[in-house]
Amino acid sequence: MSMIGFPLLLIPLAICNIILFLMPGVSFVTPLVTLALMSGVAWPVTLSDVLIALGILLLLFEVIKGARPGSKYFMDHLLSLVVFAGAAAEFVMLPQFGTSTYFLLTMLALVDFLSGIALRTRRNARLAAVDAPVSRSGQQRDIEAPQPRFDPDPAPQVPPTTVAEAVLPDRSEPATPHPVDIVRTSSDTRSPGLQPNDGAHPASDAPLR
Template sequence: MIGFPLLLIPLAICNIIVFLMPGVAFATPLFTLALMSGVAWPVTLSDVLIALGILLLLFEVIKGARPGSKYFMDHLLSLVVFAGAAAEFVMLPQFGTSTYFMLTLLALVDFLSGIALRARRRLAPADAPVSRNKRQRDIETAAPRPDPEPAPVPPAATVAESVLIERTTPHPVEIARASPELGSPGLQPGAQPSPDTPPR
């Protein structure tokens, strides 16, 4: 999308006045304003054109500061407007006035501000200020996380007591192995006496 160079409007009005209204002078007062100090301020056509140019320059800078604006064609159009105004100021005697010089200077400021804003936008990602929350998150992710605390080690006395208790308490299998069997099966509880054994 190509933006229209707004400073072309006051320059075009100057061209219309010079070529189509040769009897109109830029220093002719259009109206008079009575100030609170009591002074009557005569507003000329030159004042109106310069004020219009300054306001349009403000809108041009705001338009150029928005993201995604001021493409190459916009810069080229601003350069064409400045070059045309400068050529008319230097080469044509009708445009050799202070009013037209100021409008030409505003066109130059528009062109240079567009280039400056474009260059700053290219450097913006690297130089952009980082918010406090994002900086804090970066520090937290970059900082090494502490290792988890090891499990508490029981004191040596507790370990020694548990070992002694395990050694002194016999296991059920060891109890079965340690119980002696009687040599005589007849004396075993619940055993039937052998028929070869003489009665007592």
């Protein structure tokens, strides 16, 4: 189960409330430790600096948690709004909370709420852009339903032709000779040995005995 309903920025705000209500003598500007930087400057770290740095780090984790898919539900946004509204009310109405430290923590709570809303809106827009082509294609499939098809009349069958017939030119068949021409041709033909004076050896002029 994910961390639903626990705004992390409630931690520095709760620390401020504990210090202001239970330890009124503690000052936020009193240096807790002094750090020597490489430049040679001594940097006094106060309680205010620690709380603001803690709030910034927790805001980073809140943004990362809100960027994950499936996170930042309605209850998360509602609790973030409640935390911001409570911090703003304390800053405006209670005199001990009127400090720059508490104001910056209140602004961090506001950024947490607005970033969660922005991330959720962007995620919904992205999902809508992804689902739009899918739904559109589904509607087109419904509209373009297959209509009943009527088969046309079968085309007349053409006898298949071979490659040779398609390539070679058409050759006309030889004409059949007429019977009269056959007779004339045969009458004009001479048979050897039957006609007079037609042969290899001429007829002898010698008288018959």
